Amino acid sequence: MDANPVLAETVRGNWVENLHRGAYAVVDAEGTIIASAGDIERAIFPRSAIKSMQALPIFARHADEQFHHTSEELALACASHHGEDVHVNTAAGLLSRLGLSVADLECGAHQPTNNAAREALRAVGAEPSALHNNCSGKHSGMLSVAVAMGIPTAGYVGREHEVQKQVRAAVEAVIGEPLTEGKCGTDGCSIPTFAAPLRAFAYGFARMATGKGIAPELGTAARRLFDAATSHPHLVAGTGHADTLIMQAFNGRLMQKVGAEGVQCGAIRDKGWGYALKCDDGNIAASQAMLAGLLLKIADPDEAQRAVLQKWATQPINNVRGAEVGMMRTLT
Amino acid sequence: MDANPVLAETVRGNWVENLHRGAYAVVDAEGTIIASAGDIERAIFPRSAIKSMQALPIFARHADEQFHHTSEELALACASHHGEDVHVNTAAGLLSRLGLSVADLECGAHQPTNNAAREALRAVGAEPSALHNNCSGKHSGMLSVAVAMGIPTAGYVGREHEVQKQVRAAVEAVIGEPLTEGKCGTDGCSIPTFAAPLRAFAYGFARMATGKGIAPELGTAARRLFDAATSHPHLVAGTGHADTLIMQAFNGRLMQKVGAEGVQCGAIRDKGWGYALKCDDGNIAASQAMLAGLLLKIADPDEAQRAVLQKWATQPINNVRGAEVGMMRTLT
Numbered sequence: 001m002d003a004n005p006v007l008a009e010t011v012r013g014n015w016v017e018n019l020h021r022g023a024y025a026v027v028d029a030e031g032t033i034i035a036s037a038g039d040i041e042r043a044i045f046p047r048s049a050i051k052s053m054q055a056l057p058i059f060a061r062h063a064d065e066q067f068h069h070t071s072e073e074l075a076l077a078c079a080s081h082h083g084e085d086v087h088v089n090t091a092a093g094l095l096s097r098l099g100l101s102v103a104d105l106e107c108g109a110h111q112p113t114n115n116a117a118r119e120a121l122r123a124v125g126a127e128p129s130a131l132h133n134n135c136s137g138k139h140s141g142m143l144s145v146a147v148a149m150g151i152p153t154a155g156y157v158g159r160e161h162e163v164q165k166q167v168r169a170a171v172e173a174v175i176g177e178p179l180t181e182g183k184c185g186t187d188g189c190s191i192p193t194f195a196a197p198l199r200a201f202a203y204g205f206a207r208m209a210t211g212k213g214i215a216p217e218l219g220t221a222a223r224r225l226f227d228a229a230t231s232h233p234h235l236v237a238g239t240g241h242a243d244t245l246i247m248q249a250f251n252g253r254l255m256q257k258v259g260a261e262g263v264q265c266g267a268i269r270d271k272g273w274g275y276a277l278k279c280d281d282g283n284i285a286a287s288q289a290m291l292a293g294l295l296l297k298i299a300d301p302d303e304a305q306r307a308v309l310q311k312w313a314t315q316p317i318n319n320v321r322g323a324e325v326g327m328m329r330t331l332t
Numbered sequence: 333m334d335a336n337p338v339l340a341e342t343v344r345g346n347w348v349e350n351l352h353r354g355a356y357a358v359v360d361a362e363g364t365i366i367a368s369a370g371d372i373e374r375a376i377f378p379r380s381a382i383k384s385m386q387a388l389p390i391f392a393r394h395a396d397e398q399f400h401h402t403s404e405e406l407a408l409a410c411a412s413h414h415g416e417d418v419h420v421n422t423a424a425g426l427l428s429r430l431g432l433s434v435a436d437l438e439c440g441a442h443q444p445t446n447n448a449a450r451e452a453l454r455a456v457g458a459e460p461s462a463l464h465n466n467c468s469g470k471h472s473g474m475l476s477v478a479v480a481m482g483i484p485t486a487g488y489v490g491r492e493h494e495v496q497k498q499v500r501a502a503v504e505a506v507i508g509e510p511l512t513e514g515k516c517g518t519d520g521c522s523i524p525t526f527a528a529p530l531r532a533f534a535y536g537f538a539r540m541a542t543g544k545g546i547a548p549e550l551g552t553a554a555r556r557l558f559d560a561a562t563s564h565p566h567l568v569a570g571t572g573h574a575d576t577l578i579m580q581a582f583n584g585r586l587m588q589k590v591g592a593e594g595v596q597c598g599a600i601r602d603k604g605w606g607y608a609l610k611c612d613d614g615n616i617a618a619s620q621a622m623l624a625g626l627l628l629k630i631a632d633p634d635e636a637q638r639a640v641l642q643k644w645a646t647q648p649i650n651n652v653r654g655a656e657v658g659m660m661r662t663l664t
Contacts, residue, residue, distance in 0.1 A: 003335030003353070010593075010614065013517025015527045017377050017593055018614040021335070021353070045349050108652030133652060185345025186657040195347045261342075261349055281613035282342065282350040320440035320465060325518040 083112025415444025
């Protein structure tokens with residue numbers, strides 16, 4: 001297998017220090033490859049980059065009709081959030097309407113990603129709960145599916161639980177590929193993650209963005225989720241995060257989501273294109289540089305959008321005393 | 333340029349998630365290549381992996397005769413330490429004998445790498461000082477050179493300061509290659525770092541381990557530094573660190589040092605071999621997996637040494653709830 005191309009690098013002084021290889025695909029809803037680099041047929045774990053796909057059963061199983069998820073709750077279902085108050089409260093609010101509590105979340109607890117939120121917890125001597133887990137919105141959404149289906153919620157993270165079967169079927173429906181146990185792992189938040197070709201995830205986002213090639217109900221559900229996420233970018237990540245700032249700058253045109261280990265997926269909604277990108281070595285900052293380079297090329301950014309993307313296309317590297325000694329930069 | 337080979341990978345469930353490429357060279361003091369992978373002529377920044385080389389001017393400039401550095405202080409000069417009490421106190425002790433203080437360190441302050449040390453500082457509401465900087469031993473050693481030379485210490489981190497000229501000359505002498513401004517950057521602790529071929533660093537460690545091909549005084553100095561580091565592995569890194577535990581297990585046979593951005597350098601002293609390894613993407617855990625795989629192959633480990641190396645050759649990956657969901661593993 002040929003190596004994927006170097007799509008980002010770090011420079012220290014006047015010499016390249018690190019190389020980051022990767023692949024990306026930009027695809028339309030007919031499956032036409034608009035742009036690509038590297039091996040786009042290799043199966044990759046999409047991780048959290050496809051939370052919007054994993055949220056589709058909220059509509060397929062009519063949980064939305066029963067619990068009337070707010071736009072904010074739908075955005076949070078698509079999120080890897082930073083554990084700020086608004087994220088925690090939004091997740092807690094949906095759980096409460098479901099007649100459930102934090103004790104029903106099976107994602108585990110971790111410290112808030114956001115520094116200020118972490119320090120605020122420390123200041124009062126509090127431990128983080130599962131509500132602070134960046135996936136608590138996705139999990140609350142999955143719990144709403146279980147409750148709507150009238151089935152026990154316990155064990156909803158398991159691959160054989162009906163909720164995960166619904167999630168898997170929804171992802172398969174939009175990406176147009178079967179997901180198999182032969183390429184399956186467990187995500188950080190304990191739900192299954194299935195590997196599939198990079199190209200297929202781009203294709204799935206294009207179909208979600210356009211509604212083309214998928215059942216009308218799926219298309220409607222996808223539009224509601226993308227509308228929610230792009231209307232509430234702060235809920236999808238948090239203060240200062242690339243996804244939040246980039247989606248804010250694109251003002252609804254762009255659905256963008258990071259996944260662990262250097263995955264970036266999304267859709268340029270007005271063009272009807274989906275994209276998927278994976279940094280081979282899992283480096284998040286490098287994948288953000290690659291993403292910014294890609295969006296600069298294909299997303300027709302205006303000047304303000306270009307300025308935001310530049311923050312990730314070229315990221316300064318500072319030493320302990322704060323001097324700028326190098327940079328991470330896109331070669332995409 | 334061909335891509336370097338994949339020397340480590342992460343697996344999630346039953347599918348490979350990340351690839352880590354790299355290169356390594358194992359060289360004897362005559363320059364014979366004992367083993368290698370990838371492009372060993374490409375210049376890499378060695379970063380902290382060559383602190384033992386950078387400590388050579390302590391002897392070349394006779395600072396040792398004036399200040400009688402202890403074995404512990406010499407080990408700390410070769411260290412990227414964890415900011416535990418013993419590290420901080422050892423650095424402070426040398427500074428005091430020099431008639432200097434923490435205010436003379438120009439490495440900058442950062443939180444201790446060691447969790448318990450970091451929490452202990454927080455518990456008393458104290459800020460970390462430059463003594464907690466992982467490089468404070470190296471910097472104290474460099475200050476001893478300046479004082480022994482009778483020159484102002486201020487600005488000793490600058491490329492044009494006499495101390496850094498001495499450091500540069502010492503590194504050039506052992507690696508047998510010129511260091512050039514054309515491949516130069518600033519390290520995290522503000523001193524210059526020069527890129528040179530990976531092979532040359534391995535060669536330098538072989539010459540330091542054997543004294544062959546270098547001036548007798550350099551050979552003596554190198555032996556004192558390697559003896560110090562291998563006698564006090566805890567001072568070279570800290571509690572639980574790979575370098576500390578691996579050097580302890582090898583009981584003097586092995587000099588091992590990590591550098592930032594996935595560099596690993598050292599010497600198998602009884603064989604007279606030096607080695608240098610760089611993970612292309614800068615991932616430290618991957619470089620440790622590569623290192624462990626390399627040492628398992630070339631260092632003739634006994635059963636106990638093998639058991640320690642295995643901890644880094646295959647590193648479990650756990651999810652938020654603590655379940656083992658994958659692994660980082662060497663392919664070296």
